[in-house]
Amino acid sequence: MGKIVRFKNPPKVISVGTVAGAKESEGRLKGYFDLCDKSDKFGKKTFEQSESEMQRLALNFALKKADMSPNRLDAIFAGDLMNQCTGSSYGLAAFSAPYFGLYGACSTAAEGLILGAMAVDSGYFDTVATVSSSHNSSAERQFRFPLEYGSQRPPTAQWTVTAAAAFVLGKSAIAGNAENEKGHSCIGEKNGVCVKITEALPGRIVDKGITDQSNMGAAMAPAAAATLYSYFKESDSSPDDFDMILTGDLGYDGHAICRDLLIGMGLDLGKGFSDCGILIYDRNTQDTHCGGSGCGCSASVMAGFVMDRFKKGEIKDVLLVGTGALMSPSSVLQGLSIAGIGHLVRLSAR
Amino acid sequence: MTNAQYKKYADERAATSPVLKNTVKAFLIGGVICALGQGLLYLYMWAGAEKQTASTLVSVTLVGASVILTALDIYDSIAKFGGAGTLVPITGFANAVVSPAIDNKAEGYVLGVGAKLFTIAGPVILYGTLASVIYGVIYVIKSMVLGIV
Incomplete structure (x- = not known):
């Protein structure tokens, strides 16, 4: 048995919702988010509460677009970067749906999509939501320095994305089952297609001994490369079959390392190979150094930009490798190395 | 690798x-x-x-x-x-x-x-004070030695 999870009845993406902050609203993907708040506060007093509010808003948008009541959710899979994942628990409490808190560092969006799709395909749940977020200010406070502290960031540092995104996944219609076919709409429907999660390859923890907290891209690149290599080794598909192959938040340096590692292993992913952290900001004008990072990075790029391209029929098949750096401020101070993980999800509208 | x-x-x-x-x-x-x-x-x-x-x-x-x-x-x-x-x-x-x-x-x-x-300034205060104590001790010893000579 192979390691790729091939969903028997691939769950469909019913709808998505995204909210983002000021920097994201000025970046290369401006206009792809449902709501942007230039103050980054979302009407709340603290940045931690703002992040919770972002999750609430993102899921609200997704449900609203699908014209769906929160009662329809059989479960929510959600996570963020804050201690004890309070961004998710406080933000999603109001939906009173069964809740699973996840921590996959910045890979949480992909981790949520895998688990959500498994829960739906296994038949235990009909409809689930996956939500993830990061907030630059809450992350800076927790992982680095106070916001107003005057310091310089090294060139390899990345900028934590202020964004939250929600995906609502549901059981696909089973041909011949009248009751099931009445189900909810699907992204891409207007173009006669339906975006589905067709495959997944859960990542393994890879630790290559990087200890520099400001070079997360290098810490995560080997994990992403390992997952992509295993995928293409086992899969019948070739890189050319995909319109986009995206890593989560390796940034410019990490993505280049990942590409080189794969080429070294004899796998060239070609032009469609990019990174959500590279796509989200304008490197030349936004002073974001190596690009974006955080749970909200891959989540908002996928739910905002990639889903929009699916909807317009511009793309048919996408691979996401959600990347995460598994560390804490204490582990870094204790000199432990930063391990990475890369969770792969295939989204297909064929 | x-x-x-x-x-x-x-x-x-x-x-x-x-x-x-x-x-x-x-x-x-x-x-x-x-x-x-x-x-x-x-x-x-x-x-x-x-x-x-x-x-x-x-x-x-x-x-x-x-x-x-x-x-x-x-x-x-x-x-x-x-x-x-x-x-x-x-x-x-x-x-x-x-x-x-x-x-x-x-x-x-x-x-x-x-x-x-003092999460950021704390170490500066601690080790600044410590350094000045060490400097003081060296200063006293030096004065004593020079005083005797």
Whole structure:
């Protein structure tokens, strides 16, 4: 048995919702988010509460677009970067749906999509939501320095994305089952297609001994490369079959390392190979150094930009490798190395 | 690739900070802050303060200015440009104390502001005090030795 999870009845993406902050609203993907708040506060007093509010808003948008009541959710899979994942628990409490808190560092969006799709395909749940977020200010406070502290960031540092995104996944219609076919709409429907999660390859923890907290891209690149290599080794598909192959938040340096590692292993992913952290900001004008990072990075790029391209029929098949750096401020101070993980999800509208 | 090889590979290809450019900027901004301090010293002395009082007033003024600029979300932008030029003078110390105070206000005045006020400046105070104690001991021993001779 192979390691790729091939969903028997691939769950469909019913709808998505995204909210983002000021920097994201000025970046290369401006206009792809449902709501942007230039103050980054979302009407709340603290940045931690703002992040919770972002999750609430993102899921609200997704449900609203699908014209769906929160009662329809059989479960929510959600996570963020804050201690004890309070961004998710406080933000999603109001939906009173069964809740699973996840921590996959910045890979949480992909981790949520895998688990959500498994829960739906296994038949235990009909409809689930996956939500993830990061907030630059809450992350800076927790992982680095106070916001107003005057310091310089090294060139390899990345900028934590202020964004939250929600995906609502549901059981696909089973041909011949009248009751099931009445189900909810699907992204891409207007173009006669339906975006589905067709495959997944859960990542393994890879630790290559990087200890520099400001070079997360290098810490995560080997994990992403390992997952992509295993995928293409086992899969019948070739890189050319995909319109986009995206890593989560390796940034410019990490993505280049990942590409080189794969080429070294004899796998060239070609032009469609990019990174959500590279796509989200304008490197030349936004002073974001190596690009974006955080749970909200891959989540908002996928739910905002990639889903929009699916909807317009511009793309048919996408691979996401959600990347995460598994560390804490204490582990870094204790000199432990930063391990990475890369969770792969295939989204297909064929 | 072994972990050591990978670490070396990643370090080698990582972009490095523009040291020369940063040094020049630090020199300029640090120099401006120090020149400002010197100007203030002359100003206070001109206004009638004695030199020692005037230099205390200079410190108070620079700390006050740094606190206000930190609160107005300006200091971190100057520091981003000036680097060590803003870190080393007394203004950097003030910024290091005030920024955690602003940050942790929501967690309360005792366990938020009170407990976290010195999270950045604490080591400077601790090891600064320790260094001055060691210096004092050496100074005393040196005076005793020289006194006997």
